[in-house]
Amino acid sequence: MTTAPRVVYQQGDHVCTLFSSEEEQLVAATDYIRQGLARGERCLYVCGEQTPEDFRRALNAVGIEAEYEENRGALVLLTKETGHLAGGTFSPSRMISMLGKAVEDALADGFTGLAAAGDMTWLLDEAPGSDDVAEYEALLNDFYKNNRALGLCQYNRRRLPDACLDHGIATHPTIRVSGSILMVNPFYELPEIAVTRRANTDGIEARIDQLRS
Numbered sequence: 001m002t003t004a005p006r007v008v009y010q011q012g013d014h015v016c017t018l019f020s021s022e023e024e025q026l027v028a029a030t031d032y033i034r035q036g037l038a039r040g041e042r043c044l045y046v047c048g049e050q051t052p053e054d055f056r057r058a059l060n061a062v063g064i065e066a067e068y069e070e071n072r073g074a075l076v077l078l079t080k081e082t083g084h085l086a087g088g089t090f091s092p093s094r095m096i097s098m099l100g101k102a103v104e105d106a107l108a109d110g111f112t113g114l115a116a117a118g119d120m121t122w123l124l125d126e127a128p129g130s131d132d133v134a135e136y137e138a139l140l141n142d143f144y145k146n147n148r149a150l151g152l153c154q155y156n157r158r159r160l161p162d163a164c165l166d167h168g169i170a171t172h173p174t175i176r177v178s179g180s181i182l183m184v185n186p187f188y189e190l191p192e193i194a195v196t197r198r199a200n201t202d203g204i205e206a207r208i209d210q211l212r213s
Contacts, residue, residue, distance in 0.1 A: 007180045009035050011113050013150040014141050015182060016172035018165070018208060020157045025049060028176060029117060030062045032152045036115030037064070037074055042106035044076045046083035048119025049156065073109055076102075080122035090122075090129035092136035096143055103149050113148035120155050123164050133164065137171035138194040157208065163199035169207060170194055177211045185211075 009015070009032060019025040029045065036043040047055050055077060056066035069075035083098075084090055099116060106114045123130055137153065144151050155168040169175070171194045175185040187207055189197060 006182050009115070009150055009152075009182070011148055011150050012145050013152075013174055013182075014137075014144045014172055015150075015152045015174045015176055016168045016185070017152060017154045017176045018157050018168070018211070019154060022049060024178065025119070025154055025156070026058045028152070029055075029119075029154065030059055030064065031180060032115065032117055033059065033075070034062070034064060036150075037069060039115070040112040041115040042074055042076065042102075042109070042111040042113075043069075044078065044102055044114060044116045046078045046080065046118035046122075048080055048121040048154075050119075052077040052079065074111070080125070083118065084122045085125065085127050088127060090127050090132065090136075092129075092132050092139055095136060096139055099140075099143065099149070099151075100147070103147050107148065113150075115150055115152075117152040118154065120153055120164070120168065121159060123160060134167040134171060134197050134199075135195050137167060138189075138191040138197075141171070141173065141191045162201035162204045165208070166199045166201055166204055167197070169204075169211075170197060175211060177208070183211070187211075 017028045019028060033043045059066040066075060084095060103114045123133060140151055153168065155165055157165065169187050170189045173185055173188045174182050176182050
């Protein structure tokens with residue numbers, strides 16, 4: 001993992017984006033997908049704040065031809081119902097298996113890897129299994145490190161509870177808060193610790209402010 005701040009994503013990354021507005025979210029998401037397409041990766045995005053059609057319009061607005069990329073298999077758009085909450089529940093092992101199959105399929109189809117991203121507002125549904133999100137995020141660090149893949153998890157600072165934000169901050173080695181800079185996360189906890197962590201919401205705003213500064 002590169003240890004200096006940078007603007008370019010790379011395979012092995014597991015990045016947390018904290019956003020406060022739809023504009024911030026879409027800038028981060030479309031930039032991530034643009035970079036993935038440029039590297040020849042298949043881009044998989046789980047929509048949340050927007051419908052797939054809304055997200056297609058956002059991609060088109062920044063010059064990414066969403067329909068063309070979907071037709072050639074370079075872009076796959078899911079919803080929470082077909083992604084994290086398939087079957088109405090959340091399971092870390094099921095999601096890891098799904099992503100593993102997605103990497104295999106991407107490579108078999110001639111892509112250089114998988115650039116996965118997801119809007120984490122599915123947590124607001126409080127579906128069975130959602131309490132295992134820290135375990136899931138911790139497991140993803142090893143998954144991305146050992147596969148030709150990378151991930152971007154988007155956390156809405158205005159809608160998600162502090163406990164979710166705390167888990168997000170603790171489980172991602174790289175973080176993007178504002179602008180295009182990818183920073184080393186000083187609050188990152190190693191997967192073997194984070195996999196069973198309890199949320200610590202004390203001082204969460206101070207931590208976010210430190211990251212923003």
